[in-house]
Amino acid sequence: xxxxxxxxxxxxxxxxxxxxxxxxxxxxxxxxxxxxxxxxxxxxxxxxxxxxxxxxxxxxxxxxxxxxxxxxxxxxxxxxxxxxxxxxxxxxxxxxxxxxxxxxxxxxxxxxxxxxxxxxxxxxxxxxxxxxxxxxxxxxxxxxxxxxxxxxxxxxxxxxxxxxxxxxxxxxxxxxxxxxxxxxxxxxxxxxxxxxxxxxxxxxxxxxxxxxxxxxxxxxxxxxxxxxxxxxxxxxxxxxxxxxxxxxxxxxxxxxxxxxxxxxxxxxxxxxxxxxxxxxxxxxxxxxxxxxxxxxxxxxxxxxxxxxxxxxxxxxxxxxxxxxxxxxxxxxxxxxxxxxxxxxxxxxxxxxxxxxxxxxxxxxxxxxx
Ligand SMILES: NC(=O)c1ccc[n+]([C@@H]2O[C@H](COP(=O)([O-])OP(=O)(O)OC[C@H]3O[C@@H](n4cnc5c(N)ncnc54)[C@H](O)[C@@H]3O)[C@@H](O)[C@H]2O)c1
Numbered sequence: 001x002x003x004x005x006x007x008x009x010x011x012x013x014x015x016x017x018x019x020x021x022x023x024x025x026x027x028x029x030x031x032x033x034x035x036x037x038x039x040x041x042x043x044x045x046x047x048x049x050x051x052x053x054x055x056x057x058x059x060x061x062x063x064x065x066x067x068x069x070x071x072x073x074x075x076x077x078x079x080x081x082x083x084x085x086x087x088x089x090x091x092x093x094x095x096x097x098x099x100x101x102x103x104x105x106x107x108x109x110x111x112x113x114x115x116x117x118x119x120x121x122x123x124x125x126x127x128x129x130x131x132x133x134x135x136x137x138x139x140x141x142x143x144x145x146x147x148x149x150x151x152x153x154x155x156x157x158x159x160x161x162x163x164x165x166x167x168x169x170x171x172x173x174x175x176x177x178x179x180x181x182x183x184x185x186x187x188x189x190x191x192x193x194x195x196x197x198x199x200x201x202x203x204x205x206x207x208x209x210x211x212x213x214x215x216x217x218x219x220x221x222x223x224x225x226x227x228x229x230x231x232x233x234x235x236x237x238x239x240x241x242x243x244x245x246x247x248x249x250x251x252x253x254x255x256x257x258x259x260x261x262x263x264x265x266x267x268x269x270x271x272x273x274x275x276x277x278x279x280x281x282x283x284x285x286x287x288x289x290x291x292x293x294x295x296x297x298x299x300x301x302x303x304x305x306x307x308x309x310x311x312x313x314x315x316x317x318x319x320x321x322x323x324x325x326x327x328x329x330x331x332x333x334x335x336x337x338x339x340x341x342x343x344x345x346x347x348x349x350x351x352x353x354x355x356x357x358x359x360x361x362x363x364x365x366x367x368x369x
Contacts, residue, residue: 186273198348
């Protein structure tokens with residue numbers, strides 16, 4: 001057996017599209033990881049991204065997977081490719097960080113996690129917003145008992161849809177996306193972080209329009225098919241006995257987001273869980289106004305979870321944005337969809353461990369490895 005590796009962790013990135021900018025901007029600033037390669041089916045795009053961010057090499061997926069110094073591969077492909085690319089990464093003996101949703105169905109998601117376990121490798125997954133100062137602050141506030149035992153949650157994500165700004169939005173209206181699978185992971189992972197695992201779901205869904213039109217980029221004006229529901233409402237029951245009402249919609253002409261958790265002693269209004277920062281507002285019993293709880297901790301955005309995974313690998317401890325947590329959230333989303341189709345509640349059979357909060361002085365810019 002080769003000796004355990006030491007020092008900064010080698011990282012490769014597969015998928016050089018829209019979100020790769022944010023990942024590369026952050027990952028290239030963290031001393032504990034070393035970004036060595038960017039790959040894409042579109043090799044030119046990969047090379048441009050590598051050059052833009054000072055990454056030594058850009059090229060094909062096979063070339064990336066052949067680099068021995070790469071230990072974690074960040075999978076930023078579209079949802080339909082996540083499992084297949086994840087399997088390739090594991091087969092090359094490397095750990096996976098996946099964008100969300102890490103799989104489209106329970107079977108292939110479970111297979112990917114089982115294969116990783118068999119090989120002694122890890123699969124971790126977005127969203128890593130749960131590690132940002134905003135949600136960490138909220139988790140600490142609830143764990144400190146400031147609202148009493150959390151009893152219920154309220155989530156609203158409503159927008160007209162992302163086709164106005166994303167230059168290739170078809171995948172956002174296909175299996176694996178829509179408002180539930182695209183935005184659900186942020187809100188549902190935060191709810192699990194605060195209320196624990198979900199036990200039952202009852203959902204409804206609808207589709208307002210069968211086609212949409214691309215609003216930006218070189219293909220602006222092109223019509224494409226909508227293949228998934230564009231509005232979901234659901235009631236969730238948690239194993240703890242808590243409950244939540246959630247709405248995920250690409251049908252509303254009013255943009256609005258809300259994430260709120262209530263206990264016997266207070267109501268906590270959280271920042272947007274698709275961000276890494278923001279104060280929480282605590283309405284204590286009888287208070288005339290909210291107490292503003294400023295967030296403390298890291299406000300670096302996407303890539304934070306990759307760094308936390310890298311440090312966990314070196315420390316030989318579990319990472320926080322675990323594959324099992326992503327699997328549970330996937331299971332909840334699938335259950336909401338199944339329930340809407342069947343017209344009855346669906347039991348959620350998987351579970352998840354709530355990740356520990358990070359130390360308040362956890363610093364992505366520190367060189368610790
Ligand atoms: N765009 C955002 O704001 C955003 C935010 C958070 C998370 N995400 C997630 O990130 C992922 C990517 O989103 P995006 O907006 O960057 O998409 P994108 O379409 O802009 O980019 C995806 C890239 O992956 C490449 N690709 C697809 N299949 C591949 C394969 N098999 N092998 C190698 N490369 C492949 C494509 O060529 C493309 O360059 C999605 O899972 C999405 O949900 C996106």
